[in-house]
Amino acid sequence: MKGLDITTPSASLVVQRQPFGLEVIVAGVWTMDAVLPSRSQVLKAIHASQSSTLLRFDMSAVQRWDSALVTEIIAITQAAQHQGLSVDSSSLLPTIQNLLNLVSALPEKHHPPKPPHRITWLEEWESGFTHILQEAFATVEFIGQLCLSSLDVIQKRSHFRRLDWWLQVQDCGPSAFPIVTVISLLVGLILAFVGAVQLSLFGAQMYIANLVSLGMTREMGCLMTAIIMSGRTGAAYAAQLGTMRVNDEIDALRTMNLEPLAFLVLPRMLALILIMPLLCLYADLMGIFGGALVSLTVFDISTAEYLDRTIHAVQMKDFLIGFVKSSVFGVLIAFSGCMRGMQCGRSASAVGDAATSAVVTSIVFIVIADSIMTLICNRFGI
DSSP states (O other), rough: OOEEEESSSEEEEEEETTTOOOOOEEEEETTTOOOOOOSHHHHHHHHHHHHEEEEEEEEEEEEEOHHHHHHHHHHHHHHHHHHTTTGGGGSSOOHHHHHHHHHHSOOOOOOOOOOOOOOOOHHHHHHHHHHHHHHHHHHHHHHHHHHHHHHHHHHHSSOHHHHHHHHHHHHHHGGGGGHHHHHHHHHHHHHHHHHHHHHGGGTTTHHHHHHHHHIIIIHHHHHHHHHHHHIIIIIIHHHHHEEEEHHHHHHHHHHTTTOOOIIIIIIHHHHHHHHHHHHHHHHHHHHHHHHHHHHHHOOOHHHHHHHHHHHHOOOOHHHHHHHHHHHHHHHHHHHHHEEEEEEOSSSSHHHHHHHHHHHHHHHHHHHHHHHHHHHHHHTOOO
C-alpha cells in the first residue's frame, strides 16, 4: 500500500489505507517544544476517503508525549467523525483514552445570548440620582473623619509628622514654580492681546494694563493656578494614596495604631492650603509681566505708563479677593485628591480612576466655588 509520509526531526505522522479503512501511524516525540508535523495531509486523506468507514491509530512507536499529542488526536478524531468515519478509540494509548473520555464527558456549554436590556430615561435618572446621593454621603463622611483626625492632632492624641508636612510643602511649592510661571505668563499675554483687539478700536491701548492687572489679580491668577495644581498635585495625591491602599500600606498603618488621615492626609492638605495663596500671588505678578511684554513690544506703551496704570487700577481688595479664592481652591483641591485616594479600590486600574476622578472633582468644586464667590463680590459691590 502506498502511504502519505509526513516526517519531522522529532515526530512523524503517516496515514495509510487499509482494508478496514484508514490507519494513522503516530511515532516519535510529541511534546510542546518539539517540531511537529502538519496534519493537513491526514485531513486531506480523511476527506478523500469515500469508501472508508473506520479510522484507527497505531501509536506503538510514540516515545514521549504531552498535551501536543492529545490536541492532534482530538483534531483528527473530530475531522473523521465529521466525515462519517467511526474512530476506534481502543487503538489509542490508555492514558489518552481516559483524557478523551473526560473531554467528552463535559461538553462545552453554549449559553444563549441574553437579549439587550434597554435602559429607560427613568432608570438613567434614578441611577444618576443614586450616584449623586452616594457621592454626597461619602463626602460628608470623609469630612467628618477629617475633622475628628484634626481634633486628635490638636489634642496630641494622633501622630503628625512635621517632616512629612515640610516635604509636601516643597513638592507642591517650589517644584510647581516652572509650570505656574509658563502658564501665568502666557495667560497675561493672551489677556493683553485679546483686550488690545477691542481697545484699539477706540485708541485706548493704554488701558491694557488695567485689563490685565484686574483680570489676573481678581480672577485668572487664582483660577489658572488652581487648575494647574488640581492636575498636578491633586492627581498626585490621589495616585499616591491609592497606591498605598493597593499595597496595603494604609492597613499596615492602622495595624501599627497610626491614624492614616492624620499621618497621610493632613500633611498634604495643610501644605497645599499654605502654598496656594503664595502661588496665586506669584501667578498674578507673572501675568502682569506677560501683559507688560505685549504692551511694551507691540503697542509702544512705555514702562512708566504701564506701571502707572497698573498701580491706579489695582487696589488691595483685588489682591485680597484672589488671595481668598486661592485659599478656598487649595482646600478643595487637597480635599478632592485625598478623598479620592482614600476611596481608591484594590487594583491598578482603580489608581488611575482615582487620579482622574480627583482632577474632575476638584475642577467641578473650583468652578462652583468661584461662581459663588464672584456672585457674592458682585452682590456686595466688592
